[in-house]
Amino acid sequence: MAIRIFIDEQEVKAEPGESVLMVARRAGFDIPALCYHEAVESIGACRLCLVEVRSGARPGISTSCNMKAEDGLRISTDSPEIRRDRATNLELLLLRAPGSPVLRELAARWGVRPRLQPPPDAGIANCILCELCVRVCAALGHNALAAVGRGEKKRVGPAFGKPAEGCVGCGACLSVCPTRCIVMKDTPAARTIWGQSFEFHRCQVCGQPVITEKHRAFAIAKRGLPEDYYDVCEPCKQSQASQRFASVVW
Amino acid sequence: MCASPASSPRPASVSPAWSGEKAPPLVVGAVERTLVVMPRRCIGCRTCELACSFAHGGPGRMARARIRVHPAGEKRFVQITCLQCENAACAKVCPVQAIARDERTRALVVSLERCVGCGLCEAACPFGHMHFDRETRRAEKCDLCGGNPACAAFCPAKALEYR
Ligand code: FES
Numbered sequence: 460m461a462i463r464i465f466i467d468e469q470e471v472k473a474e475p476g477e478s479v480l481m482v483a484r485r486a487g488f489d490i491p492a493l494c495y496h497e498a499v500e501s502i503g504a505c506r507l508c509l510v511e512v513r514s515g516a517r518p519g520i521s522t523s524c525n526m527k528a529e530d531g532l533r534i535s536t537d538s539p540e541i542r543r544d545r546a547t548n549l550e551l552l553l554l555r556a557p558g559s560p561v562l563r564e565l566a567a568r569w570g571v572r573p574r575l576q577p578p579p580d581a582g583i584a585n586c587i588l589c590e591l592c593v594r595v596c597a598a599l600g601h602n603a604l605a606a607v608g609r610g611e612k613k614r615v616g617p618a619f620g621k622p623a624e625g626c627v628g629c630g631a632c633l634s635v636c637p638t639r640c641i642v643m644k645d646t647p648a649a650r651t652i653w654g655q656s657f658e659f660h661r662c663q664v665c666g667q668p669v670i671t672e673k674h675r676a677f678a679i680a681k682r683g684l685p686e687d688y689y690d691v692c693e694p695c696k697q698s699q700a701s702q703r704f705a706s707v708v709w
Numbered sequence: 710m711c712a713s714p715a716s717s718p719r720p721a722s723v724s725p726a727w728s729g730e731k732a733p734p735l736v737v738g739a740v741e742r743t744l745v746v747m748p749r750r751c752i753g754c755r756t757c758e759l760a761c762s763f764a765h766g767g768p769g770r771m772a773r774a775r776i777r778v779h780p781a782g783e784k785r786f787v788q789i790t791c792l793q794c795e796n797a798a799c800a801k802v803c804p805v806q807a808i809a810r811d812e813r814t815r816a817l818v819v820s821l822e823r824c825v826g827c828g829l830c831e832a833a834c835p836f837g838h839m840h841f842d843r844e845t846r847r848a849e850k851c852d853l854c855g856g857n858p859a860c861a862a863f864c865p866a867k868a869l870e871y872r
Pocket of ligand 1: 507
C-alpha cells in the first residue's frame, strides 16, 4: 500500500520501506549521492546524500540513502545547514580522492576548497572506501572483494590481499565505482583486474572477445541459459539474425 | 543461417512471415501498439539508426543506435532491433533484475539505476541487440522510446511503423 511523504513540502507517493533517496530522485529532486546503488543495500558511506528530517521523534540531518520512507515523513533537501555539512563531508572525501573528477566537479560547484593535506598513502588512488564495489560483487555472488584493515589502514581489494578465487573478471566493480578508481586492462589476449588475468571466450565467427571464460562458466552454472548462448559476439549475432530474417522475408 | 539455437526465447509476437505490401509484416513488441518492421520497404538509408542515437541522448553517434540496418543482398536490407522477447535471455541472466517489462509499451527496459554493468546480458542476447556501452558501463537496448519510437517516426520509406 502506497504511503505519502513530504519532500520540501511537496507530497510524494512511496512504498513503505523504500529508500528516501530513491523516492526523492524518482520525484525529480536532486540530491547528491556517490555510494548509493539501487541493486544493493545502502550503508551511508559517502555522506553526501544528507537531508533534514522535520518530523517524528528524531528530527535532524541524516543520510537519505539508508533512510526508510514512512507515512507522513517530512524532509527538506536543502538548507544552509545541509549545504554546510555536505561541504564538510566532500572536503573529507577529497582528502582520500584528490584527483577524482566527480569530486572535483562537485567541489567546484559548491565552492569547496580542501584546507587539509591528503595523507601520504591513501591506498588505491582516488578510492573513497564506500565499498559499493564490495557490495555489488557480493550481490552478484562472486564475493571477491572486501574491506581489509581498520582506520587509516583500511583498503578495499581482494579479500585476504590475495587474488580472489571468486573473481570472474566481469568488471561490475569498475562499472559502479563512483570515482572510477578501479583499474581494468583489456588486451586482445586477456583482461587484467585486481592482480588477476582472465582469458576471453571468443566469438566463434570472428574471434573477438565475448566474455571472460570464468564469467561464462559462472553464468552457465548459475543463470541457466544454454552454453552456446555465449559463443558469438554482438555484431556477429546481429548479422546472423538479419540473414535469418532475410531468408524469411524473401 | 540460423541466428540462434532452437531453444532460443521466443519474441513476443513475431510473425516471421512475409512483409511488404500484400504480405503480413514482421511484428515486434506490444499488445496495443507494435513496432512493425518491413524489410521489403527498407531503402538502407539508416535514418532509423541516426534517429535512434539522437533520441537516446547521444550526440548523434551512430554507434549507439539500438536499431541496425543490415545489407541482405542486392538492394535488400533488413532492419533489426530488440524483439522484446517474451522469455528474454537478457532479463533471465541479469543478476540484479535490472531488466523489466514496461507494462504500458510491453518493451523490456533496462533500469540504469539498477544495472551494475556486468555485461552478461550483452553476451547472452541471441540476436545481438543488447549493447554494453563501454563509456557509461551500462547496458543499453531499445525501449520503444517510451511509446513513440523515433526510428518509426523518421523512417522516410515507411519501412518501420508503430501502430
Ligand atoms: S549516498 Fe547516502 S551516504 Fe552515500
